[in-house]
Amino acid sequence: MTAPILEVRGLATHFFTRAGIVKAVDGVDLAVARGRVLGLVGESGSGKSVTGFSLIGLVDAPGRIVAGSIRLDGRELVGLPPAALRALRGRRIAMVFQDPMMTLNPVLRVGTQMAMALDAHAHLPRAARRIRCRDALGRVGIPSPDERLAAYPHQLSGGMRQRVAIAMALLNEPDMVIADEPTTALDVSIQGQIVHEMQRLVADTGIALLWITHDLAVVSALADDIAVMYAGRIVERGPARDVLAEPRHPYTRGLLDSVPGEVPPGGRLPQIPGSTPALRELPPGCAFRGRCGRASAACTTMPELPAGERSVRCHHPL
Amino acid sequence: MPSPAVAGADRVLLDAVGVSMRFQRRLSLGERIAGRLGAGLPPASVGAVEDVSLRIVRGETLGLVGESGCGKTTLGRIVAGILAPTGGTVRLDGAPVRAGGRKLTTRVQTVFQDPFASLNPRRRVGAQIAEGPVAHGATTAAGAAAYVAGWLERVGLDPAYAGRFPHQLSGGQRQRVAIARALAMRPDLLVCDEPVASLDVSIQAQIINLLLDLRAELGLTCLFISHDLGVVRHLADRVAVMYLGRLVEEGPAATIYAAPAHPYTQALLASVPRIARRGDIGRHAFRPVAGELPSPLAPPAGCAFHPRCPHAMPVCRSRRPDYCVDEGQGRGLACHLADRGEPLAGPASSH
Numbered sequence: 001m002t003a004p005i006l007e008v009r010g011l012a013t014h015f016f017t018r019a020g021i022v023k024a025v026d027g028v029d030l031a032v033a034r035g036r037v038l039g040l041v042g043e044s045g046s047g048k049s050v051t052g053f054s055l056i057g058l059v060d061a062p063g064r065i066v067a068g069s070i071r072l073d074g075r076e077l078v079g080l081p082p083a084a085l086r087a088l089r090g091r092r093i094a095m096v097f098q099d100p101m102m103t104l105n106p107v108l109r110v111g112t113q114m115a116m117a118l119d120a121h122a123h124l125p126r127a128a129r130r131i132r133c134r135d136a137l138g139r140v141g142i143p144s145p146d147e148r149l150a151a152y153p154h155q156l157s158g159g160m161r162q163r164v165a166i167a168m169a170l171l172n173e174p175d176m177v178i179a180d181e182p183t184t185a186l187d188v189s190i191q192g193q194i195v196h197e198m199q200r201l202v203a204d205t206g207i208a209l210l211w212i213t214h215d216l217a218v219v220s221a222l223a224d225d226i227a228v229m230y231a232g233r234i235v236e237r238g239p240a241r242d243v244l245a246e247p248r249h250p251y252t253r254g255l256l257d258s259v260p261g262e263v264p265p266g267g268r269l270p271q272i273p274g275s276t277p278a279l280r281e282l283p284p285g286c287a288f289r290g291r292c293g294r295a296s297a298a299c300t301t302m303p304e305l306p307a308g309e310r311s312v313r314c315h316h317p318l
Numbered sequence: 319m320p321s322p323a324v325a326g327a328d329r330v331l332l333d334a335v336g337v338s339m340r341f342q343r344r345l346s347l348g349e350r351i352a353g354r355l356g357a358g359l360p361p362a363s364v365g366a367v368e369d370v371s372l373r374i375v376r377g378e379t380l381g382l383v384g385e386s387g388c389g390k391t392t393l394g395r396i397v398a399g400i401l402a403p404t405g406g407t408v409r410l411d412g413a414p415v416r417a418g419g420r421k422l423t424t425r426v427q428t429v430f431q432d433p434f435a436s437l438n439p440r441r442r443v444g445a446q447i448a449e450g451p452v453a454h455g456a457t458t459a460a461g462a463a464a465y466v467a468g469w470l471e472r473v474g475l476d477p478a479y480a481g482r483f484p485h486q487l488s489g490g491q492r493q494r495v496a497i498a499r500a501l502a503m504r505p506d507l508l509v510c511d512e513p514v515a516s517l518d519v520s521i522q523a524q525i526i527n528l529l530l531d532l533r534a535e536l537g538l539t540c541l542f543i544s545h546d547l548g549v550v551r552h553l554a555d556r557v558a559v560m561y562l563g564r565l566v567e568e569g570p571a572a573t574i575y576a577a578p579a580h581p582y583t584q585a586l587l588a589s590v591p592r593i594a595r596r597g598d599i600g601r602h603a604f605r606p607v608a609g610e611l612p613s614p615l616a617p618p619a620g621c622a623f624h625p626r627c628p629h630a631m632p633v634c635r636s637r638r639p640d641y642c643v644d645e646g647q648g649r650g651l652a653c654h655l656a657d658r659g660e661p662l663a664g665p666a667s668s669h
Contacts, residue, residue, distance in 0.1 A: 043518040157610050187385040188545060192589035192606030214519060217548075221591035244594050258523035259593060260552035265571065268530060269552070271523040275488045 004031035005175050005208045006055070006093075011068035013047075013054045020280045024050040024063065026232035029305065032176065032208040032225075037198075039223030039240065040212045041255075045276050047232040048212045052178045055210070056095050057085045073175060091121040094169035098181040100161035103168075104153040110137075110164055111149030114171060121172050136167040141197045159190035166194070170201070180212045195222050216259060220244055225309075228252050231277060231287035238310035248317040251288045286315070294318075331411060331539050332374040332397060332426075332507055338405035339367040339392050364614050366392040367403070368563040371641075374507065379533065379540040381554025381571065383547060383586070387611055389563040391511055394543045398428045398509045410507065424454050427500035431512035433492035437484040437499075444470075444480025447499045456504055469498040472535075474528060490521035494528065501532065509541045514549060526552060547590050551575055556648065559583050562614055562622040565641060569649035579651050582607075582623045621654065629655055 013025040025047045032038045042048040053059050055070055057077065070077040072093055077085065097103050105113050114133040118124060124132065130149070137145035140163040153161055162182060169177050179198075183191040199222060202209050213219055219226055220240065227237040228249065236249040247253045254272040256262075263269055274291040277283075285302055289295040294316040305313040340363045345353065367389040374380045384390045395401040397408055399415035399422065408415045415423050430436040438446055447469060448462040457465040467477035473494040484492055493513060500508060510529070514522040526549065532538060544550050550557060551571060558568040559580065567580040578584045585607035609626035612618050618625055624634040633654050641652040 043520060159610060187611070188547070189385060189586060189589045189607040190610065192591065193608075195591065196606045215591075216519070217591040217593050220593045241594060255519055256593065256595075258519050260526070260548045261593065262595065263552070265552050266530065268527050269523040271527055272520040273524075275490055275521060276518070 004033045005073055006032045007071040009069045012066045013050050014066050015063040022279045023232050034208050035206040037209045037223045039219035039226045041219055042229035046229040048229045049180050052180045052212050091172045092174050093176045094174040096165050096169045096179040096182045100165040103165045106153050110151050117168050117171050136171050140167045159186055176208045178210045236312045248312040249314050250292050250294050329375045330373045331376045334372045334408045336406035337370045337403045340365050340404045365563050370565050378555040379542050379553055381550035381557040382543045383550050384560035388560040390543045390560050394509045394511050398426045424503050425506045427503050427505035428509040429496050429500050429513045432516050433496045436496055439484055443482050443495050447502050450503045469502045473498040489517055493525055507539045511543045562617055566652050580653050581627045581629050
């Protein structure tokens with residue numbers, strides 16, 4: 001495997017609320033190489049989105065990165081002054097958010113806001129700028145990109161808007177793109193199109209893609225590697241095929257079993273009992289042990305996530 | 319008028335015939351004046367549901383699938399008597415569910431997508447579950463507490479939750495309360511409008527299991543509306559597929575998933591990514607559908623799916639296919655391909 005473009009070690013992002021410290025991300029290790037897709041999977045409250053926001057330096061108060069290192073192409077991002085981060089953001093590392101209507105400015109034409117994103121990092125003559133924007137739209141499968149440049153976001157469908165957001169993220173040819181649930185708000189047929197195009201873009205441009213989602217099926221279609229998060233930590237990671245075909249953490253197994261498809265129609269789904277724990281009052285030890293059928297006394301100490309491509313944080317792996 | 323794909327009138331619980339729903343946009347004064355003066359104005363009404371006929375047989379679960387904007391939620395609300403259709407009738411056991419601007423029956427109840435929106439945030443859970451049954455005589459004010467406790471237990475919640483407010487519950491627990499509230503009215507038909515869409519995967523499985531158990535226990539008849547084809551496959555006995563306000567295909571779930579006949583159903587099924595399970599070789603290939611949903615304000619002429627259809631023929635652009643029904647197989651289909659001597663019979667005889 002080539003050297004990773006993004007390397008995260010021991011990342012911890014905590015939120016200092018009046019009710020207590022919320023350890024949304026508590027010791028996450030990740031690595032993504034050029035031309036690869038890492039699927040970061042978890043349910044709501046698992047810390048997957050906060051991980052994404054931490055990587056790009058967009059954690060708002062009362063949250064803050066309290067420990068760990070984020071290296072992009074060997075350069076440390078944690079502790080970088082805001083101006084230096086701003087110069088990297090959009091240029092070397094970009095993000096696509098869940099709701100394109102929140103990303104795009106509703107009162108500016110698509111072309112205008114794309115030009116602003118370009119201007120933030122490069123000074124191109126007008127004509128070259130326009131060509132670059134048009135090509136970016138074309139690359140993400142937007143028909144008649146010239147006309148779309150003059151459109152306002154509300155004139156586009158949800159799928160088109162998300163394509164514009166993706167085109168904007170790719171505009172400055174970043175090394176790394178973080179996509180936070182980019183297809184969750186879209187219809188299945190449009191989701192299929194976008195996943196398909198992202199696959200092609202990663203292959204063509206060699207960007208590294210971190211795809212944050214709760215949808216195991218999308219990850220199965222798109223990702224090379226998978227990291228599963230639970231209560232702020234990665235509990236299992238490995239090549240997508242291995243993790244999906246032979247999950248070793250009871251939580252991953254439970255998640256996969258929860259999706260209809262294995263059990264014949266009408267049969268009871270094997271369900272994970274209980275619900276995700278509140279991050280504020282996490283008991284010591286494995287956060288999953290209260291819902292886990294394999295838990296023992298050993299689980300009151302936190303299991304380690306061993307180094308290596310395929311690993312699992314569990315005292316009693318499957 | 320198309321006839322529904324299910325016969326056997328004695329077992330039919332719900333009979334919707336030729337249901338249409340057009341939403342009118344209120345014209346402003348200026349637009350009304352301009353209209354009087356003969357100005358060409360953009361269309362002021364949207365056909366959310368157009369000429370849909372459906373039957374639901376006692377004890378079965380009918381899955382209604384389609385993408386956003388296809389009219390599935392509107393149809394669900396019409397079936398539940400919440401909305402008055404602009405055309406057609408909906409009957410439950412032969413009696414209309416709605417007339418004279420009022421919902422007439424409490425025998426159809428609905429579970430909505432977002433339990434945070436469907437539950438009153440300022441009332442205790444127990445009071446919300448008890449309100450309907452007390453008002454309609456299913457229980458008395460004195461017996462309400464025990465009645466509510468019984469239903470909470472049935473949906474897997476501690477009866478002590480009756481004293482809580484919705485914000486004190488998790489998303490899955492809230493949806494259980496919404497289900498208990500609907501079932502406490504002892505409905506014959508439960509309309510579930512995307513009941514698991516807003517829940518986490520592990521909670522989804524819990525709610526799906528709950529619905530399976532309750533259905534078996536109470537002999538419920540369900541209209542299950544969802545965009546999630548996997549969930550519908552798991553729960554539904556029959557499936558109806560909508561596209562841009564119209565039914566395009568209907569049939570037994572096993573048949574629809576194994577051998578979809580309408581190109582839209584085929585495309586929809588092919589565009590769903592699936593988890594590569596043990597034994598699968600390579601990445602699961604899926605083919606996205608080309609194009610986007612057309613605007614219901616200006617639906618394409620002919621078959622509404624023709625701009626995205628890989629098999630579109632000249633006739634598809636000019637003439638809308640009839641909804642043809644094969645009562646023997648319980649299947650329905652609206653596609654010109656079928657007219658060319660393919661699997662289904664001609665237009666329904668009850669024209």
